[in-house]
Amino acid sequence: MDYREKFEMALEKVQKAPRYTGGEMNTAVKAWDTTPLRFGFCFPDTYEVGMSHLGLKILYGLINRESWSLCERFFMPWTDMMEWMRKEDIPLLSMESRRPLSEFDVIGFTLQYEMSYTNILAMMDMGGVPLETGERGESDPIVVAGGPCAFNPEPLAPFIDAFMIGDGEDVMTELNRVILRRKEEGWTREKCLRELAGLEGVYVPSLYEVSYEEDGRVRSVVPKAEGVPERVKKRVVVDLNSTYYPEEIPVPYTEVIFDRIMLEIMRGCTRGCRFCQAGMLYRPVRERSLEKLTELAEKLQEATGYEEISLSSLSSGDYSCLPELIRTLMRNMKDKRVSISLPSLRIDSVLKESLEETQQVRKTSLTFAPEAGTQRMRDVINKGVTEADLLEKVRDAFEGGWNSVKLYFMDGLPTETEEDLDGIADLARKVVGEYFAVPKEQRARGLRVTVSVSIFVPKPFTPFQWAPQDTIETVFAKTEHLKKVLNIKGVTFNWHEPYVSFLEACFARGDRRLGQVLRKAYEKGCVLDGWNETFRFDTWMEAFRDCGLDPAFYANRERSRDEVLPWDHIDSGISKEFLWRENEKSARAEVTKDCRKGCNGCGLQKWKGVCGYANSCGI
Amino acid sequence: MRILAVFEKGERIRHIGHLDIQRSVQRGLRRSGLPVAYSQGFNPHILITFASALSTGACGKREIMDVTMTEEVTAEEFLARINRAMPPEMQVSEARAVDQRYPSLMGLVRAAEYDLLIRDQETGKRLTALIPEFLARDTIPAMRKTKTKLVECDIKPLILSLRGKENHLYATLVLTERESCKPQMLLEALKQQANIEEDVRMLVTRTALLGEDDQGVLVPLEKL
Numbered sequence: 001m002d003y004r005e006k007f008e009m010a011l012e013k014v015q016k017a018p019r020y021t022g023g024e025m026n027t028a029v030k031a032w033d034t035t036p037l038r039f040g041f042c043f044p045d046t047y048e049v050g051m052s053h054l055g056l057k058i059l060y061g062l063i064n065r066e067s068w069s070l071c072e073r074f075f076m077p078w079t080d081m082m083e084w085m086r087k088e089d090i091p092l093l094s095m096e097s098r099r100p101l102s103e104f105d106v107i108g109f110t111l112q113y114e115m116s117y118t119n120i121l122a123m124m125d126m127g128g129v130p131l132e133t134g135e136r137g138e139s140d141p142i143v144v145a146g147g148p149c150a151f152n153p154e155p156l157a158p159f160i161d162a163f164m165i166g167d168g169e170d171v172m173t174e175l176n177r178v179i180l181r182r183k184e185e186g187w188t189r190e191k192c193l194r195e196l197a198g199l200e201g202v203y204v205p206s207l208y209e210v211s212y213e214e215d216g217r218v219r220s221v222v223p224k225a226e227g228v229p230e231r232v233k234k235r236v237v238v239d240l241n242s243t244y245y246p247e248e249i250p251v252p253y254t255e256v257i258f259d260r261i262m263l264e265i266m267r268g269c270t271r272g273c274r275f276c277q278a279g280m281l282y283r284p285v286r287e288r289s290l291e292k293l294t295e296l297a298e299k300l301q302e303a304t305g306y307e308e309i310s311l312s313s314l315s316s317g318d319y320s321c322l323p324e325l326i327r328t329l330m331r332n333m334k335d336k337r338v339s340i341s342l343p344s345l346r347i348d349s350v351l352k353e354s355l356e357e358t359q360q361v362r363k364t365s366l367t368f369a370p371e372a373g374t375q376r377m378r379d380v381i382n383k384g385v386t387e388a389d390l391l392e393k394v395r396d397a398f399e400g401g402w403n404s405v406k407l408y409f410m411d412g413l414p415t416e417t418e419e420d421l422d423g424i425a426d427l428a429r430k431v432v433g434e435y436f437a438v439p440k441e442q443r444a445r446g447l448r449v450t451v452s453v454s455i456f457v458p459k460p461f462t463p464f465q466w467a468p469q470d471t472i473e474t475v476f477a478k479t480e481h482l483k484k485v486l487n488i489k490g491v492t493f494n495w496h497e498p499y500v501s502f503l504e505a506c507f508a509r510g511d512r513r514l515g516q517v518l519r520k521a522y523e524k525g526c527v528l529d530g531w532n533e534t535f536r537f538d539t540w541m542e543a544f545r546d547c548g549l550d551p552a553f554y555a556n557r558e559r560s561r562d563e564v565l566p567w568d569h570i571d572s573g574i575s576k577e578f579l580w581r582e583n584e585k586s587a588r589a590e591v592t593k594d595c596r597k598g599c600n601g602c603g604l605q606k607w608k609g610v611c612g613y614a615n616s617c618g619i
Numbered sequence: 620m621r622i623l624a625v626f627e628k629g630e631r632i633r634h635i636g637h638l639d640i641q642r643s644v645q646r647g648l649r650r651s652g653l654p655v656a657y658s659q660g661f662n663p664h665i666l667i668t669f670a671s672a673l674s675t676g677a678c679g680k681r682e683i684m685d686v687t688m689t690e691e692v693t694a695e696e697f698l699a700r701i702n703r704a705m706p707p708e709m710q711v712s713e714a715r716a717v718d719q720r721y722p723s724l725m726g727l728v729r730a731a732e733y734d735l736l737i738r739d740q741e742t743g744k745r746l747t748a749l750i751p752e753f754l755a756r757d758t759i760p761a762m763r764k765t766k767t768k769l770v771e772c773d774i775k776p777l778i779l780s781l782r783g784k785e786n787h788l789y790a791t792l793v794l795t796e797r798e799s800c801k802p803q804m805l806l807e808a809l810k811q812q813a814n815i816e817e818d819v820r821m822l823v824t825r826t827a828l829l830g831e832d833d834q835g836v837l838v839p840l841e842k843l
Contacts, residue, residue: 012676012820017634025646025706253635253643305646305704336649337663 003090004098010084018254019047020081022073022095025251026303028060029096030070037069037180040094040104040127040141044111044119045530047075051250052258054312055110055147059172061246069176072096072104074127076119079534082527085126092127101127106142106179109160111149114507115500115530117156120145121522124159131519132158133206138189142179142196146172148281150203151234152460152567155507157205158515161189162196165570166234166281167267169243171201197228201235203570204228210512210566216553218511221569233571234281236610240267240288245296248303260308260341261300265293265325269314270595270613272602274382274586275371275413277459278314280574284604284611285595290321294328301338309333310341318596365404365448366397372413373423379589380415382582387427395434403444405431411478412456412470414586421478424451425485432490451486452494453479455501459508461572463582466559469505471552472498499537503529505555511566514554517547573610575603622686622697623715623724625841628679629708630822637672643709644684650704653697656687670724670828670840671731671794674801677823680734681712683840685724692716713841727830728794730779730837733802735788738820743786746809746819750783753812761804774800774808779837781805791829791837 001009011017032038041060043050050056056073063071072094077085084090091100101107107129109120121131129143130136136143145156146164153163164171175196182192197204207228211219223230237243245264252259268285269278288296297309309329311319319325329340370390372378378385394405409424428451435447455475458464470478475498486493507514521543528534544551559565561580568576578601585592592600599605599615607614628640635643645665648655657663666687673679694714701711737743753759759775777793777800788809792800802823810819829837 009820011634018632018636018639021631021634023629023631023706023708025643025650251643251646253632253639255639255642302650302652305649307649337657 003088003093003100006088006090007093007098010081010088010090014081014084015078016254019075020077020095021253022098024253026248027073027096027250028064028070030064032070032097032099035068035070036183037106037176038104039063039069039071039176040074040101040107041071042074042101042107042109042120042123043076044109044116044123045076045528046078047252048254048256050075051252051256053110053112054262054264055112055168057246057249057262058244059108059168061249062169062172062244063176065244066173066176068180072099074101074107074123076116076123076528077126079528082122082126092123102129102141104141105183106144106176109143109145109147111145111147111156113530114149114155114504115535117507117518118522118526118529120156120159121519122527125522133161134158136161136189140189142182142189142192144175148278149508151277151281151570151572152508152510153203153205153570154210154512154566155510155514155518157512158519160205161193163203163205164235165201165203165232165572167237168235169237171199171235174199175202194225194227200233203232205512208569212511212513216549218564218566218568220564221566231569231571234573236284236573236607237267238286238610240264240286241292245288247296247299249300251304251306258310259306260310261297261304261306262310262312263293263297263300264288264312265316265319266313270318271315271384272382272582272592272595272600273371274380274463274582275410275456275459276314277462280461280579280602281572282314283574283602284613285318286612287319290325290328293325294332297329298332301333301336307337308339308341365406365450366394366402367406367408368393369408370427371408371410372420373409373425373427374420376589377413377416377420377423379591380586381413382586382591384591384594387430390427391430391434394431395437398435398438398443401444403435403446404448404450406450406452407431409451409453410456411453411482412475414464414467415589418481421481422485424453424482425488428486428491429488432488435490447490449491450494451491453482454496455498457501457504457508460565460567461574461579463579463586465509465565465579466561466563466583468558469502469555470498471556472502475501500529500535502551502555503537503540506551507554509566510554513547513549517543517549520546573602573604573607575606578602620688620691621717621719621721622688622692622694623717623721623841624684624686624697624701624711625681625713626679626684626705626709626711628673628677628682630678630824632706632708633676633678633822636675637669640673640709641667641669643706647701647705647709648686651700652704653686653692653700654688654690656689668724671728673825674823677802677825680824680826681828681839681841682825683724683828715841724840725796727840727843728828729831730791730829731794731825732827732829733788733790733792734824734826735790735802735806736822736824737786737788738822740786742815742819743788745813745815747783747785747788749809749812750781750788753809754778754781759808761800761808763804774804778805794828 060071063069143161145160146168150163178195193204196202207224208221209224210221213219266287268282270285273279371383458467479495521540524539526539595613604611605614656666668685670683697714758773761774762769763772779791781790828840830840830843832838
């Protein structure tokens with residue numbers, strides 16, 4: 001039996017076989033033999049997660065659109081399939097033509113969250129690709145990665161040949177061209193990597209030398225060769241209207257997490273919440289035009305048959321002509337029975353008007369993210385939302401017939417006290433109060449208020465990048481306190497165990513040495529760490545011990561202002577000075593205004609013509 | 620008016636369950652731009668019924684659906700537009716326009732024809748060789764799965780025809796809302812006859828859905 005037959009056999013045995021079968025509408029099977037460059041797009045989590053990801057759909061369409069390149073998808077198999085594959089010696093196969101990962105010229109991982117890192121190793125391992133850069137030979141694929149976690153690439157440095165930093169649309173094609181030239185001109189790997197390092201926004205970690213202080217802090221990260229940039233500047237797509245956006249996207253047979261059209265209306269955010277990494281990394285804010293969005297919505301609906309379009313961005317409420325966009329989409333889509341949903345609504349920008357329009361199609365639960373329980377704490381994190389704002393929007397919603405509200409908070413934020421935790425309960429109680437203030441005959445029955453509290457993870461390129469994370473013990477104590485104060489009728493409290501957040505904190509701000517911990521953990525069996533049923537914290541701690549590294553050094557240690565951070569050689573466009581200034585303001589609970597109200601001098605103002613709100617004289 | 624359409628569930632997508640197939644057909648219809656009718660209510664869905672749910676893991680050569688239209692559509696037009704909108708594994712091979720009075724498909728199904736491929740050649744030949752003595756039995760006990768338990772039943776009267784060629788079994792099995800014989804039940808009974816205990820891999824392809832014509836003869840449902 002060859003491996004394809006064995007794969008067929010495994011499909012009969014595993015759970016959820018459809019996640020492995022492919023053949024979905026709008027998936028491309030391009031001619032293998034006549035397409036010179038073959039790209040394997042790897043999403044290091046399950047099919048259901050990966051197929052919900054917009055970035056995959058953009059790059060999939062973008063690479064397949066070029067006549068000279070093809071893109072096929074790979075996902076992380078679940079444990080039952082992994083066992084079959086290992087037992088029967090079946091390599092990791094692409095969804096389209098069912099070819100092993102090792103047959104591709106270049107394989108690219110998208111880095112969305114730290115807890116997917118062991119899956120990267122597992123996928124390469126099963127795909128027949130040597131794990132570390134130094135172990136790969138001339139016939140092995142070039143391994144690349146991009147996405148938000150690529151901004152601190154160091155923990156993955158031993159495994160990835162080249163990282164793409166920032167927006168992928170332009171650099172993806174440039175990178176593929178270089179790899180095509182390697183193939184055509186017979187360049188060595190080494191020569192190819194040198195060429196890649198010359199592209200703007202591409203970081204080739206093997207060309208940099210990291211040195212450490214005696215106490216384990218990074219002393220320096222310096223290029224090993226000439227022509228390799230000291231700092232790698234992120235790529236920015238300046239105009240979202242002219243950049244590529246897919247007009248048809250794969251439609252899974254089975255239900256995935258986000259099973260709908262995602263219309264990216266805007267990239268970036270001007271709010272400047274101090275805990276939010278995406279808010280910093282995706283700067284500056286750029287909008288797609290109303291005309292472009294209307295046209296894309298039309299085409300995507302026709303190509304997919306989806307019943308729902310969600311407007312996607314970090315802060316959809318800030319889109320400059322949101323009511324008009326919603327009205328236009330509703331008008332165009334009504335006869336096609338397509339509903340429009342607005343995720344990640346910020347409470348100070350939910351317009352009553354658009355609330356009423358959403359209701360026209362379907363009444364879903366409303367989500368608000370005050371993030372913190374007291375005004376002081378919200379000022380510390382620069383979440384420019386007041387209690388009055390929130391309660392007004394909640395009242396509107398209850399009056400409009402909603403009965404279900406979700407409230408998102410974080411605990412473990414810098415300077416947090418018990419008062420701030422109590423504030424979460426106070427706010428929840430007031431929300432319940434707003435519901436009962438609506439006359440009985442006017443409100444929908446069955447109030448449901450869900451309070452979710454997640455654990456703060458300090459991230460690189462944020463004003464809190466120097467901050468310690470609460471220890472596991474502290475988090476548990478705080479959760480116990482929250483359980484007590486949130487015992488309110490009508491309120492459900494969702495809390496999280498701190499172990500995953502603790503590891504996230506390690507890897508988010510980790511240095512290159514963590515690569516060995518990662519490999520050790522993988523070899524000890526850690527995989528699919530983002531899933532409760534497969535996460536093995538004790539094994540991770542063993543891996544740290546085996547490597548002689550202390551996780552608390554990464555998660556719970558406060559950094560000083562002058563410390564060289566492991567990601568300092570990556571240039572996000574946001575200056576360290578700005579971040580430090582924000583950090584100091586945060587300690588004083590001082591807020592910073594929205595960039596739309598005037599430039600705050602985050603650093604992008606030095607980068608000509610990139611930010612529409614930049615003021616060249618800075619602050 | 621309604622359209623009866625014959626479609627395929629290809630081998631590659633055989634693990635897709637019936638609910639997902641239904642949703643995929645709905646999305647295909649939405650992509651096609653055909654004038655399909657929707658249900659009233661809060662979550663409107665396309666007015667469509669399927670003659671019979673096909674099991675997860677099975678392929679279908681001639682599955683049948685029944686779609687209600689808001690305006691007249693010819694069979695040719697339906698075929699041209701739906702096939703552009705369906706994935707390669709779910710193409711529609713035939714369509715027929717019927718009026719509102721045409722009876723519901725689900726109540727018409729009496730039996731189904733199957734092509735059962737035994738993956739292992741030797742086992743397949745061994746099983747097909749046993750068919751004559753298998754059919755000569757007075758009763759053929761088998762286990763039927765209900766929602767909660769296994770029930771013993773006699774499938775002899777439910778096997779309308781059975782022949783074999785090499786490692787293929789060709790079977791016509793009763794399929795009604797009241798009683799039916801699933802291919803897996805037939806296989807298990809045959810295995811017992813052959814004293815085979817281990818797993819036998821079988822690829823199930825349902826090749827036709829049958830109804831009864833005026834004379835009580837079984838004919839393909841779409842020909843009624």
